[in-house]
Amino acid sequence: MNRREVAAVITYVGRLDPRTIRTDAGEARDQLNTWHELLDDVPMTTGQGWDVREIVRKRIVSSPYPILPADVAREWHTHRRDRLARHTDPTPMADPDNPKAWRAELLAARDAVAAGQAAPSAHRGITAGRHRPGLEDQLTAVGSYIPTAVRTELAPYRPARAAREAAIAAGGPDILGVPCEWCHAAKGEPCRRRRITLDGTARGNAPRTTAHPGRIERALAAQSQASAA
Structure with missing residues (x-):
């Protein structure tokens, strides 16, 4: 002033x-x-x-x-x-082989933002903008990144995931799509074995092949609500 x-x-x-x-x-x-x-x-x-x-x-x-x-x-x-x-330096229009002009343009943009003459340039989201035409069709054609034959061979080593995929393929609910209130497993994580000691503390953290009954009921309820909507 x-x-x-x-x-x-x-x-x-x-x-x-x-x-x-x-x-x-x-x-x-x-x-x-x-x-x-x-x-x-x-x-x-x-x-x-x-x-x-x-x-x-x-x-x-x-x-x-x-x-x-x-x-x-x-x-x-x-x-x-x-x-x-809150400012992210935009790519200068100057020739990148001219470091002096490149730096001068960056500093000028920062000075304009600091002085209130220009708005901060925020990061652009990865998913910002319109989807490329035909992208959904390409993703559908690609399918899963794990071939069906390989998925079948891995099933014995991933019993929880195999059971989940089989249930979804049969039209059942996604059991791991809801958290478990009993063992506090998060969405997408298998249930854990919780053994309660005499003093009330929980012991054991081994993953279960099957989900707890309460989690299955919540998954069924979520599926019913989704179908009704």
Whole structure:
């Protein structure tokens, strides 16, 4: 802010908190010099959610002490750090073989975000945008990444998974699609053997081939609700 803008801020502060008003010409000049020294690099407003008046108002409401220019400066630096933390450097348009131009464009983009002249550039999600045409058909044609013959050979070594796949293929519910309230197994994880000792603690953590009855009932209920919907 320039001196005229800082003077406007001081006037606004004095209107909300008369304790900050300086009637002596020398004191008013010193106050202006101090505020301008600390707020020289702080903008009055930006198009990205920063307004000095909002900061002053919130500070006066939340604190019983007179506001200081350092309070406003700290809020601005916090605002800048937050914006830069949410910013992801976009790929510069400059030639990557020209490191000086590449770096200059990156720094210019960061400075614009920090100064509130541009919005932070966030990460684009991996699944953002439209799906490629024909993608669903390609995935259907590929099928499972494990061939059927190999899956059959692995069944004796994966009894829980084999039982789950057989139940789903027969039209039954996905037993592992719901958590187990008895052994606290998460979704997708097999049930565990829990042996309760005399003092009430649980012992044993071996996976079960079959799910606990309560989990089976919850899976059946979930399947019924899905069919009704």
